[in-house]
Amino acid sequence: MSNAFDVIVWSKQGCSYCNEVKSYLDDKEIPYKTIDVTNRDEFREILEAKYGVRHVPVVEIGKNGTYKGVTEVGLEHLIAALEQVSRKKGLAV
Template sequence: MSENISIIIWSKEGCSYCDDVKKYLVEKELAYKTVDVTNNDHLRDILDVKYGVRHVPVVEIGQGNVYRGVTEVGIEHLQEALDEVLVLD
């Protein structure tokens, strides 16, 4: 994966799905940053504006100002998005 690709996980404390995403990315040796929405409803407002959801995890994958948001729960959705980025990279 290109050095220019970044991954951002929007998550909250106690979210097992969020933990699964982080564990998966660590296993794949992919670096990521986290945006913690715990007790930060204004961050959920941002997710609502960007993607029409208020739940987590949301994983953003992209570079520069172009990101794809993975809003579906399940590692298979994240893998599909990563595969697309790898093909385009």
């Protein structure tokens, strides 16, 4: 897949939901960056300021500093967001 958009996964060590998200992205060959919030309360404060949540995983999808945050737990939410962004860009996920 081309870099038509960026994906950032906010996660923590030992989080099964975070690992599920990363495995899905790996399987689909969607490149992503990881921000590890383990023992980093300041990162959780950023999530709270941006999206009103302190939990992970949070997946940001976007380009050039404009991101949509997927804060709901469950792959169906990530898949829907990726499909929405892909339709706008004319890509297949």
